[in-house]
Amino acid sequence: MHFLAIDVGNTRLKWAMYDAAQPGAAVLAHGVEFLDNIERLAEGSWAELPEPQHMLGCVVAGDVVRRRVQTQMDIWDLAPNWVVSSNAEAGLTNGYDHPSRLGTDRWVAMVGAWHHVLAQGRQRPVVVVMVGTAVTVEAIDADGKFLGGLILPGHGIMLKALESGTAGLHVPTGEVRPFPTNTSDALTSGGTYAIAGAVERMVQHVMAHCGQEPACVMTGGAGWKMMPSMTRPFELVENLIFDGLLHIAHSRFGAKG
Numbered sequence: 001m002h003f004l005a006i007d008v009g010n011t012r013l014k015w016a017m018y019d020a021a022q023p024g025a026a027v028l029a030h031g032v033e034f035l036d037n038i039e040r041l042a043e044g045s046w047a048e049l050p051e052p053q054h055m056l057g058c059v060v061a062g063d064v065v066r067r068r069v070q071t072q073m074d075i076w077d078l079a080p081n082w083v084v085s086s087n088a089e090a091g092l093t094n095g096y097d098h099p100s101r102l103g104t105d106r107w108v109a110m111v112g113a114w115h116h117v118l119a120q121g122r123q124r125p126v127v128v129v130m131v132g133t134a135v136t137v138e139a140i141d142a143d144g145k146f147l148g149g150l151i152l153p154g155h156g157i158m159l160k161a162l163e164s165g166t167a168g169l170h171v172p173t174g175e176v177r178p179f180p181t182n183t184s185d186a187l188t189s190g191g192t193y194a195i196a197g198a199v200e201r202m203v204q205h206v207m208a209h210c211g212q213e214p215a216c217v218m219t220g221g222a223g224w225k226m227m228p229s230m231t232r233p234f235e236l237v238e239n240l241i242f243d244g245l246l247h248i249a250h251s252r253f254g255a256k257g
């Protein structure tokens with residue numbers, strides 16, 4: 001059976017077709033579209049795919065975008081299934097004040113990260129950093145409880161905010177430097193170290209709370225930009241959200257596939 005996983009962020013839609021709805025399934029095809037280009041999917045990269053029997057997605061870009069994606073899926077006889085953040089899922093419990101208000105991409109990425117770390121053989125706390133349009137920094141304790149997380153502006157939003165709020169900060173992207181000596185480098189370094197600093201702080205919080213060093217996992221379209229600037233060893237995992245979707249899909253559709 002074929003399984004379609006979809007992750008709709010605020011900048012891009014990511015999709016992957018798997019040969020089964022279970023962790024470790026083989027990727028048959030995958031792709032990325034900016035949200036403006038969603039209408040190309042049905043006649044474009046999805047046209048040649050084998051028909052999926054199940055789909056599961058997470059979407060944080062709003063109901064209008066979700067409906068635009070579902071319209072593209074009309075080429076198949078396929079029920080749309082979107083993850084809703086819940087009290088508990090796939091071994092994780094949700095400590096958010098209102099669990100359903102937690103961004104579903106955050107919840108699914110945590111499921112992926114939790115199982116990624118479990119697969120390494122030692123259950124321990126996890127810090128999950130997702131660098132997309134926004135940046136999120138999640139804390140999970142050694143029992144799989146999501147303790148809470150940070151939301152920061154991503155690189156693009158930070159730069160736009162500075163450009164729109166000042167007269168003299170319209171400059172090209174620069175380099176990350178310890179001591180920036182021009183405006184471009186100062187802005188790029190400021191944004192990067194703002195994120196790295198927030199993550200360091202969260203790691204400290206987790207160590208103080210759990211008395212144990214967390215596994216540190218990073219994902220998201222701009223994760224590669226952050227990796228060289230982190231204060232601690234991080235593992236960059238390309239497809240944490242898809243891994244999480246496969247785990248959740250397995251418990252929902254696995255028996256049939």
Ligand SMILES: Nc1ncnc2c1ncn2[C@@H]1O[C@H](COP(=O)(O)OP(=O)(O)O)[C@@H](O)[C@H]1O
Nearest residue numbers: 009010011012131132133134154156220221222
């Ligand atoms: N090749 C790329 N195309 C688009 N965005 C990229 C690319 N490389 C890095 N990025 C960065 O990744 C972010 C989008 O990452 P992504 O994980 O798709 O975000 P989201 O899930 O919020 O849509 C953009 O804000 C951009 O800064």
Ligand SMILES: CC(C)(COP(=O)(O)O)[C@@H](O)C(=O)NCCC(=O)O
Nearest residue numbers: 009010060101102103105132133134
């Ligand atoms: C924090 C987010 C904007 C991240 O979105 P992204 O950068 O992945 O596009 C998204 O997870 C969201 O809208 N969350 C809902 C609020 C919350 O998680 O508390």
Ligand SMILES: [K+]
Nearest residue numbers: 009010105132
């Ligand atoms: K995302």
